[in-house]
Amino acid sequence: MTDHDNAYEGLVDEDSHGQWAFGTSFDDPLAGVDTTVPEDVDLSALAGYCLMLGDDALISSQRLAEWSTRAPELEEEVALANVGLDLLGQARLLLARAAAADASVVPFISDTSPIPAEDALAFFRDENRFRNTRLAELDNGDFAQSITRLLVFSTWRLALFDRLRTSRDPVLAAVAVKGVKELTYHRDYAARWVVTLGCGTEESKSRMVDALARVWPYVEELFAPTTEELALAQVGVGVDPRDVREEFDSVLEQVLHAAELTAPTGRTVGTVGGRAGRQGLHTETLGLLLAEMQSVARAHPEGVW
Numbered sequence: 001m002t003d004h005d006n007a008y009e010g011l012v013d014e015d016s017h018g019q020w021a022f023g024t025s026f027d028d029p030l031a032g033v034d035t036t037v038p039e040d041v042d043l044s045a046l047a048g049y050c051l052m053l054g055d056d057a058l059i060s061s062q063r064l065a066e067w068s069t070r071a072p073e074l075e076e077e078v079a080l081a082n083v084g085l086d087l088l089g090q091a092r093l094l095l096a097r098a099a100a101a102d103a104s105v106v107p108f109i110s111d112t113s114p115i116p117a118e119d120a121l122a123f124f125r126d127e128n129r130f131r132n133t134r135l136a137e138l139d140n141g142d143f144a145q146s147i148t149r150l151l152v153f154s155t156w157r158l159a160l161f162d163r164l165r166t167s168r169d170p171v172l173a174a175v176a177v178k179g180v181k182e183l184t185y186h187r188d189y190a191a192r193w194v195v196t197l198g199c200g201t202e203e204s205k206s207r208m209v210d211a212l213a214r215v216w217p218y219v220e221e222l223f224a225p226t227t228e229e230l231a232l233a234q235v236g237v238g239v240d241p242r243d244v245r246e247e248f249d250s251v252l253e254q255v256l257h258a259a260e261l262t263a264p265t266g267r268t269v270g271t272v273g274g275r276a277g278r279q280g281l282h283t284e285t286l287g288l289l290l291a292e293m294q295s296v297a298r299a300h301p302e303g304v305w
Contacts, residue, residue, distance in 0.1 A: 030171065050172070052226070061088040083185075086183075122293075134221060156244065162176075168237050221277060
């Protein structure tokens with residue numbers, strides 16, 4: 001077999017320079033950022049909190065990447081890809097912060113593994129160790145459903161990040177300052193499309209009604225605080241998600257009113273034994289997403305350029 005017969009042959013070349021093949025970059029994502037943790041902050045709680053926010057962004061980014069070559073127009077394909085890249089950047093920083101705060105959260109690969117901690121967290125955790133909300137992992141459905149999911153997600157996340165800009169953790173504060181600018185665009189982009197579809201044709205309005213019915217049951221989970229969130233909120237590091245509910249409701253009410261739509265009432269996706277996405281209990285769609293996202297890295301865990 002010649003070298004060009006196997007696209008992955010070079011990834012396990014013993015003469016390579018030791019840069020892991022599947023990372024988003026080979027630089028330390030926290031280089032130049034003050035990583036000092038305030039003395040009164042529980043490192044385990046901080047790591048868990050960063051995993052939550054990082055996993056939300058990582059899984060949302062992967063979902064948006066699935067629109068590549070499938071979006072209704074080239075312009076929307078580029079827009080969705082850029083939103084996904086913004087979230088991927090947030091995920092990388094947050095997962096790196098989680099690993100720096102508590103190395104025990106990083107899965108062990110091997111004694112010789114060249115894999116950066118944030119990539120190990122992305123590619124080598126099992127489904128039940130992911131702590132994203134179930135909203136983030138929902139399948140794309142049609143364009144209306146993905147836009148509705150993005151509106152809900154970005155409105156909620158923007159409200160959180162706006163408050164995290166004053167976090168006593170310098171990394172969270174730095175991520176939030178940049179993230180607020182990105183998420184403002186994400187929210188406005190989604191809101192414009194919701195209004196366009198809601199006020200468009202009979203077909204587009206019908207699809208928006210169906211999309212809201214599919215997405216809305218997962219809204220309540222966004223505002224259910226975990227012990228880590230409550231502990232970190234008390235010391236000025238994290239945010240109690242209940243504190244952003246009023247802002248979230250206000251924004252969604254304005255957008256849906258402009259779109260001539262109404263938020264569904266009634267059905268809410270509950271928990272199982274008090275567990276939901278934050279506690280590692282997910283929908284069946286996450287397992288399928290991870291199987292695709294992690295397959296090449298897991299097949300070649302020692303792969304390097």
